[in-house]
Amino acid sequence: MIGGGWAGLAAAVAAHDQGWSVHLFEAAPQLGGRARTLQGPAALSGLDNGQHILIGAYARSLRLMRQVGVDPEQALLRLPLTLRFPDGGGLQLPRWPAPFDAAAGILGARGWSWRDRISLLTATLRWQIAGFRCAPDASVLALCRGIRPRVMAELIEPLCVSALNTPVDRSSGEVFLRVLRDSLAGGPGASHLLLPRTDLGALWPEPAARWLREHGHQVQTGQRVQKLQRDAEGRWQLQMASGQASPAFERVILACPPGEAARLLSQTSGLKPDEQARLNTWATEAQALRFEAITTVYAQAQTQEAKPLRLPQPMLALRGGPMAPAQFVFDRGQLGGPAGQL
Template sequence: MAIHTAVIGSGWAGCAAAVTLAAGGQQVTLIDAARTPGGRARQVMIHDQALDNGQHILLGAYRESLRLMQVVGIDLASSLLRMPLQMRYPPGCGMDFVAPRLPAPLHLIVALWRATGLIRADKLALMRFTSAARWMDWQLDTDCSVTELLERFEQTERLVQLMWRPLCIAALNTPPERASAQVFLNVLKDSLGARRAASDMLLPRCDLSTLFPKQAAQFVLRHDGKVMMGVRAHAIGKCNDGWKISFASDQHDDAKFDHVVIATDIDAARALMKPHTDVTALSNFTHEPITTCYLQYPPDCQLDLPFYALVDDPSVQHWGQFVFDRGQLNADQAGLLAVVISASSLAIETGHAELTTALATQLADVLKRPDLATPLWTKVITEKRATFSCTPGLPRPSILTALQGVILAGDYTASPYPATLESAVRSGIAAARLLLELH
């Protein structure tokens, strides 16, 4: 008889767990209160276009995410635009740093040598930092903030502004003054400190649900599993040698399973587990928002590059940190720009109308394109609890719980990485493999 496992939550962690379990021969039921799979990285429909609740950049270091995409049938070459590591600002607004396709670490050395917008002191500081990090094997004796780490290695103000701060905020979604230096070093080790392809930037050409979660759900169905979307798991309860799941809707009877993977957000996981065990380990998190503003212009509107880094400066209402030309990723989205603001608490206080006006003005100013000041329409999407605040020494729970047969999965579980898609996927795989080893 097949082992029957419920996976509650169809985000990237839940989908990774479901695919791994199904491939391992277990019967899987994937359950989610949302109607669209993907969790906090999912498809949304805006003006009849399939977009995302947040623009993402993947990395070549996302080894497990890329592997599972292929497992469920995604063609990586057509689904992702692969670009070399780069930090390119609009002309005259920062630096221009592009890693050539050379073996590591030669690609970084050449990129630094060729980089414009950095003076000799900046380049020497960058070389000093990366050399010291490699010598330390990217490990700290005691965690501290990213700001403290950068000060320790005498990084220049300009290098912090144009390189380290935007990389930290993009990777950890936490400002460097309160972000974990050790987690930041872990990210740098697996990207800048690894083979050249690991540092490549991958831009999705399709929406994030189509990129993996939708195909993951189909994979479960093809392996004799079940997918229940728009169905909320209200409670779990011990039942003989397994677990019973009760649903919020009367349309669904209680269902029994051998195992349960809880791959929801932290709050929902805490609510499901609290009647049965101590949930203190799930109560120590604060969260950071991420905001994406879509601005639609005429179809012939195009940027010179698929994306630019932007200098954010709240003092002059420059909130944008990156701008993406969606038309260069998908021809059906010609003229659509996506501006990303990570750790966006201050930005969203201004209100949507003021924020979109400020972003359009910022684009017009820094790109020297007056036409960008007047988009045809705009849409602001804020994922208020996009990630946990990745602070120094933050304790994170194991995927193992005190409940036999109940496993956690999520980007917040114990891991050397911040809350990223890859972290979520690895957590889901680890949860599934743990259950597969029991049988």
């Protein structure tokens, strides 16, 4: 297993379930990938490299957590889908079964006119009739034609950015509808927000690695794989950046970012010409992918009375604009962190 992020660790647990003996290599000094706890100065202790949340529809993620000894009910704060703003406006779903929770939330949204509500209900009904499907090349913006500007600004745009990390005019409508289908139209609790009450390392990577080691598998950090080589018997050997070579493996799974996977495939030897051609084509496509950066700002806030600031809710949406790029603020004091830390 090359890559010790959430995907690599999940694949390692799945491989164990299928009877494989697993050896996981992670290039970084710690596990977790894009959802990890920072290591370094005391000032950064307990902080994550970004704010991540889950939703109730992530049934397999929750099942994996339980398998490695994490209790989601303790590690995650479960809330109905809420996109409230500091002034109290916005959407908040009740704890009702779907689809009644979504309908009630839309009808009761604070600050929305009836035309706003009807535009969203009409679009939602249209998506349901279409089976939450659309043209493969449709953007979220095109998908939401007819939804009024306030609903776009206060619901669709922040929801799209949080789920797809891409603005509505460049996000895939097909993927966005899949998220809505699995959450808003899913089973009981599928649309609930699951906010971590612990740092991201303790939420999954560290327990998963500990569980793998306890079951006889090897997990190594700080081990960068330089190239792959397949022998005449079809077994794989990994050449490490340190100059060492690994034992031979029956299978290799690449659970690393696309660019790193493309680099490894371009330096793979022992393949047949047609196999190499297919991998080269995939590597070219992977290297063409572009990513959107996410910036996380931590602040220690206090009131005018010099007391730690406490938000009305653990998570609030923020109204964005050219000079206000933030979408959400989290009160870590309500999520197991220091009081006043946002």
